[in-house]
Amino acid sequence: xxxxxxxxxxxxxxxxxxxxxxxxxxxxxxxxxxxxxxxxxxxxxxxxxxxxxxxxxxxxxxxxxxxxxxxxxxxxxxxxxxxxxxxxxxxxxxxxxxxxxxxxxxxxxxxxxxxxxxxxxxxxxxxxxxxxxxxxxxxxxxxxxxxxxxxxxxxxxxxxxxxxxxxxxxxxxxxxxxxxxxxxxxxxxxxxxxxxxxxxxxxxxxxxxxxxxxxxxxxxxxxxxxxxxxxxxxxxxxxxxxxxxxxxxxxxxxxxxxxxxxxxxxxxxxxxxxxxxxxxxxxxxxxxxxxxxxxxxxxxxxxxxxxxxxxxxxxxxxxxxxxxxxx
Amino acid sequence: xxxxxxxxxxxxxxxxxxxxxxxxxxxxxxxxxxxxxxxxxxxxxxxxxxxxxxxxxxxxxxxxxxxxxxxxxxxxxxxxxxxxxxxxxxxxxxxxxxxxxxxxxxxxxxxxxxxxxxxxxxxxxxxxxxxxxxxxxxxxxxxxxxxxxxxxxxxxxxxxxxxxxxxxxxxxxxxxxxxxxxxxxxxxxxxxxxxxxxxxxxxxxxxxxxx
Numbered sequence: 001x002x003x004x005x006x007x008x009x010x011x012x013x014x015x016x017x018x019x020x021x022x023x024x025x026x027x028x029x030x031x032x033x034x035x036x037x038x039x040x041x042x043x044x045x046x047x048x049x050x051x052x053x054x055x056x057x058x059x060x061x062x063x064x065x066x067x068x069x070x071x072x073x074x075x076x077x078x079x080x081x082x083x084x085x086x087x088x089x090x091x092x093x094x095x096x097x098x099x100x101x102x103x104x105x106x107x108x109x110x111x112x113x114x115x116x117x118x119x120x121x122x123x124x125x126x127x128x129x130x131x132x133x134x135x136x137x138x139x140x141x142x143x144x145x146x147x148x149x150x151x152x153x154x155x156x157x158x159x160x161x162x163x164x165x166x167x168x169x170x171x172x173x174x175x176x177x178x179x180x181x182x183x184x185x186x187x188x189x190x191x192x193x194x195x196x197x198x199x200x201x202x203x204x205x206x207x208x209x210x211x212x213x214x215x216x217x218x219x220x221x222x223x224x225x226x227x228x229x230x231x232x233x234x235x236x237x238x239x240x241x242x243x244x245x246x247x248x249x250x251x252x253x254x255x256x257x258x259x260x261x262x263x264x265x266x267x268x269x270x271x272x273x274x275x276x277x278x279x280x281x282x283x284x285x286x287x288x289x290x291x292x293x294x295x296x297x298x299x300x301x302x303x304x305x306x307x308x309x310x311x312x313x314x315x316x317x318x319x320x321x322x323x324x325x326x327x
Numbered sequence: 328x329x330x331x332x333x334x335x336x337x338x339x340x341x342x343x344x345x346x347x348x349x350x351x352x353x354x355x356x357x358x359x360x361x362x363x364x365x366x367x368x369x370x371x372x373x374x375x376x377x378x379x380x381x382x383x384x385x386x387x388x389x390x391x392x393x394x395x396x397x398x399x400x401x402x403x404x405x406x407x408x409x410x411x412x413x414x415x416x417x418x419x420x421x422x423x424x425x426x427x428x429x430x431x432x433x434x435x436x437x438x439x440x441x442x443x444x445x446x447x448x449x450x451x452x453x454x455x456x457x458x459x460x461x462x463x464x465x466x467x468x469x470x471x472x473x474x475x476x477x478x479x480x481x482x483x484x485x486x487x488x489x490x491x492x493x494x495x496x497x498x499x500x501x502x503x504x505x506x507x508x509x510x511x512x513x514x515x516x517x518x519x520x521x522x523x524x525x526x527x528x529x530x531x532x533x534x535x536x537x538x
Contacts (some may be wrong), residue, residue: 085364088357095360102351154479 013315014264014279021283025290032293039172045285046174047072049278050233051256052263053185054115054226056277059260060189061222062202062269063122063129068230068256069249070140071114075234077144079107080153080244083160100159107238108231114140115227119220137253144246154243164240174236181229186274198222203270258305259284262312283308369475371483375491378484382469383533386424387513393427393451393528394443400518412518413468415461419519422466425530426513427451428538431504439504440527441512452527453512455497458489462531466515492531500535511536 026033051068058065083103087096098106114136121132166173189195197218200208209215233252238244263280265272287308291301355363391411399407412421429441432449437456440449464470464485475481504510514532 086360087352088360090357093357094354095357097353097355097360099349099351099353101345101349105351152479 013312014262014276014283017262017312018279018283018286021286021290025286025293029290029293032290037289037293039175041282041285041289042175042178043172044289045281046172046178047233047236048252048255048259048284049178049281050181050229050236051252052259052277052281053181053274054229055253055256055260056263056265056272056274057185057189057198057222058129058226059257059265059267060198060202060269060272061219062205063219063222064133064257064267065115065118065223065226066130066133066253067114067118067136067140068226068233069252070137070144071111071227071230072234072237072249072252073244073246074114074140074144074147075107075111075231076238076248077148077153077234077244077246078110079103079160079235080156080238081147082106083156084153100157103160104163104235107235108228111231111234112224112228115224115230116220118227119223122223123216123219148244148246150246152243152245156238156242156244161239161242164236164238164242174240177232177236181232182274182278189274194218194221199270201269255284258309261309264312267313280312369480369483371480371487375484375487378469379488379491379533383467386467386469387426387534390424390426390513393425393429393516393530396423396425396516397443397450397526397528413465415465415472420517421519422462422515422517424466424468424513425516425528426511426534428509428511431506431508431510434504434506439500439510441510449527451512452529453497453500453514453532454529455501458492458497458531460489460517461485462515462517463488463492463533466517466531488533489531492533496532496535500532503535503537509538511538 022033031037051072054068055065080103082096082098083100086098088094089096118129118133118136121127121135122129125132163173163177168176189198197208197213200211200213201215201218205215234249237248241248259280260272260277261267261280262283263272263276263278265276265280284305287305288301291304296304396407396411399411408421411423413423414421427441427443429443429451430445432440432442434440438452438454441451441453442448443450461482464481470481470484472478472481475484500510511534512530512532513534514530516528516530518528
């Protein structure tokens with residue numbers, strides 16, 4: 001009975017925490033519980049949510065990706081420069097002028113390729129994901145500096161900017177994009193064979209191998225998807241700022257890991273959900289927004305965010321399955 | 328088992344349809360593309376050329392006299408900052424559009440110092456070296472950052488204005504300034520704290536005359 005209670009608590013802990021925080025912030029600030037602020041929070045969390053969706057898949061499969069922030073920066077920079085300057089091909093004496101759709105495709109391709117590279121290095125050379133993605137982080141940061149020359153690329157035009165600042169039916173475009181992605185990946189993880197394989201690989205990789213799953217192929221797909229989602233996040237950031245910043249996405253990987261963990265996904269893999277990650281992002285977003293409205297110093301905000309992450313992991317240990325996995 | 332070629336055909340068809348509806352790239356001759364890009368780029372030098380003649384030089388008529396500004400900054404600094412000062416964004420320094428006439432007191436490689444009253448103290452200094460910062464752009468009060476699509480273009484205006492001062496205005500002053508000679512000037516001055524660094528007023532000139 002006790003085990004069942006704890007398991008139930010682990011499942012709803014994120015929702016309970018979010019509800020408590022919303023109630024608390026509403027009582028402390030009369031500006032918190034408004035439709036405008038609600039949309040503001042959703043807009044603010046959209047980039048982190050996009051990264052965190054990919055991170056959820058990767059952590060569910062038992063891995064980790066430290067390169068998402070750097071991939072975000074490179075994807076945004078590639079899209080921005082191709083849109084603004086095109087790609088000269090002197091040997092053919094032509095210039096490929098990229099349209100908005102072309103720039104978006106290019107940014108996504110960069111994200112997918114770097115994600116695939118992560119998967120390849122991890123599965124082919126058997127490197128720990130922590131080390132492999134740390135290497136990719138450095139490569140992507142260096143490539144971003146080379147590509148931009150260390151300068152921001154600005155003035156990308158309203159059509160591209162619509163992706164980050166536009167509204168449809170009164171709701172910001174990044175929120176729509178995230179809503180579609182959440183729906184897709186909630187179905188993928190819960191209702192498809194690929195989703196079940198993901199949990200199987202993360203829960204017990206050896207057992208997954210013995211049952212005949214192509215574990216390496218699944219992992220490569222997971223990292224490729226994670227890179228692609230980082231590419232989407234990069235496009236959203238670039239569109240919102242109307243500029244590609246060479247240092248964009250610094251530290252974003254930690255925010256996305258925090259959101260995934262707060263959302264109840266186990267860092268040891270095999271347990272968690274997309275909806276949990278959505279709640280994790282909302283908790284971080286509500287926390288940031290509420291503390292800002294309450295005029296709490298940004299330094300204290302970092303301390304409080306750290307304490308929330310520790311509390312989330314500590315609560316996770318209450319789950320009997322996690323406790324068993326730790327033994 | 329379903330044949331795999333169906334999937335490939337579907338994929339290629341989808342890509343083809345996408346390419347047809349929203350073409351991702353346009354192929355243009357390299358030279359045409361370069362010309363088009365050059366046309367799209369903001370030309371700060373050309374902008375300043377027109378701005379200088381049409382707006383900046385006529386603005387001399389609206390400039391506050393240097394002796395009036397200095398007097399007001401000493402007695403009622405808040406009023407001086409409020410009425411004549413211009414600040415950009417969160418900047419803590421204030422810029423002023425000033426004009427005046429004075430007698431050259433000293434001339435060296437770095438600057439020309441002027442007294443606004445005969446036999447009076449040095450009240451204005453005009454530097455002769457490289458011009459840095461945004462004093463002229465912000466002090467004129469004629470340019471609004473919101474009229475420009477990005478801050479790089481706005482900053483390029485500052486650089487072009489400063490270059491023009493270095494190339495066209497300062498050589499004139501350097502050639503004609505000798506101690507005792509009268510100089511009329513119009514320009515902009517930047518003050519961070521009127522209580523600490525009021526005298527002498529450092530002016531970046533856009534107009535120099537020897538009456």
